[in-house]
Amino acid sequence: MDMMAKHKKYTLMTVVLLLICACGFYVYKNFMPGRILNIYCWDNSFRELLAKHYPAYDPETEMIGNVKVRWVVVPYTNHVYQHTLDKALQMDNLNSNDNVDIFLTESDYIRKYAEAEDVSMALDKLGIEEKDLRDAFVYTRDLATDSNGRLRGVSWQAAPSVMIYRRDIAKRVLGSDEPAVVQKHVQTWEAFEKTAALMKQAGYHMLPGYMDTYRVYWAGVEKPWIAPEGYFVIDPHMEEWIRQTQRFEAKGYNYPYGLWETNWNRQVRGDSFCYFGPAWLIKYALIPLSRDENLGGTDTYGKWGVCHGPEASFWGGTWIFASSKTDNQELVADIMRTICLDKQVLTEMAKTDAEFVNDRQIMSRLAADKSYGMDFLAGQNPYGIMMDAAQSIHVSQISSYDQGIHETFHNCFRIYFDGRLPREGAWQKFMANVWHIYPELQGAFFSYKTDGAEGEMDY
Secondary structure: OOHHHHHHHHHHHHHHHHHHHHHOHHHHHOOOOOOEEEEEEOOOHHHHHHHHHOOOEEOOOOEEOOEEEEEEEOOOHHHHHHHHHHHHHHOOOOOHHHOOOEEEEEOOOHHHHHOOOOOEOOHHHHOOOHHHHOOOOHHHHHHOEOOOOOEOEEOOEOOEEEEEEEHHHHHHHHOOOOHHHHHHOOOOHHHHHHHHHHHHHOOOEOEOOOOOOHHHHHHOOOOOOEOOOOOEEEOHHHHHHHHHHHHHHHHOOEOOOOOOOHHHHHHHHOOEOEEEEOHHHHHHHHHHHHOOHHHOOOOOOOOEEEEOOOOOEEOOOEEEEEEOOOOOHHHHHHHHHHHHHOHHHHHHHHHHOOOOEOOHHHHHHHHOOOOOOEHHHOOEOOHHHHHHHHHOOOOOOOOOOHHHHHHHHHHHHHHHHOOOOOHHHHHHHHHHHHHHHOHHHOOOOEEEEEOOEEEEEOO
16 A cells, blocks of 8 residues: 555544544444344333433434334323233344334342343343442342343342321421421320321321332231242231231221322322322423422422331332344443443432432441432431341242232222122232243142141132
8 A cells, every 4th residue: 555545545534533532432332233232111201311311312313323213101090001012022023123122120020030031131142240239239139130141131220118208387386396306206106196197187098098108017028929839929917918908997097099199299288298109200290290380289399308117128120131133232232331321421310410429438438428308308318228128038939920910909909999899809800810821830738827827728
């Protein structure tokens, strides 16, 4: 090659490199061969997360470099999301651009996909090793690890729950809105029930609905619903939840509303004292609902606080999985690393988005930061209390069947609490519905241990 040709070659390379620097890292990557990135999820929260924290994603064009993002948003309830996702994951499309690339899972069914080698890709194939998640909360890794010890999913959030209470009501009824004082009134379930009686006497409701303590009780269960032998196990803790909720309904301590119903939402601006939930409940539900004039009531933004409540618990959480058929491995890996592992991005989420991120170091620092506080919580920093709960999370009770069982449990026992079915009828309806949702469980029977008595219920 003569000197002129060499000069032209190097000049061209310089121009290309300058264009790369000007246009960004993602033009350089070019993310070939897949031209479509198919993301399956149940709402728009992940889309909003990418728009805010993944710079290469253009929310107006829905492009990442030269790759088009195709969002497939399917309702979560009644198994619609899982059924749609399963069908898509099993399809062997000749056009690779139609295959699932990324799909999201939730704690109620993450085990199903963590163990599904045929549909989910191990993270090490994407260049993400277990050491990269060394600062993640242990339970978030455990739930996304298959039985062979390979990680298959990664999360940007942890979901320790706390009791979120109305400060103005606490002052009127308990004499103080300080978290330490309120905690003394709810530190056990017995104390919680006595405080509910005080709330009732003062003209308030302790809870906005039937199911608000359900996840707290369930987090204290030691074993999954389905025992290895195929028995359907009813933990004594869940029996106690049924008894307490029935008492609360009979005494008028709670409203007869279900989670996410309009009337349940209205109670954020109503006369209910507390909710239970993680940071995501504050971010996505309580903050916007507190200011929603369409719900009636009064604006309660800034009138809330958090304390531990009767016991440590967690609720939900979202994990990112890569489909085994993705043709965008490099891009999928980059999204995972940026959203779930980049400490600068995670710190920004925690500080600006009210997100309890999946990084113990970051959350420990923020928990100790006396200058940090949330306006919604009247300046309180909730992360110390949430950190305490996060350290207590165990996931031995998680199974692949949890979404359907939880939803059915809610529906059947709401009928019992409403007085439309006797207790035994609610159990029978519950089991029949579980068998309908999961035919492979047909023939399983209840095994229970309550108040020292053991037995079986064969339906």
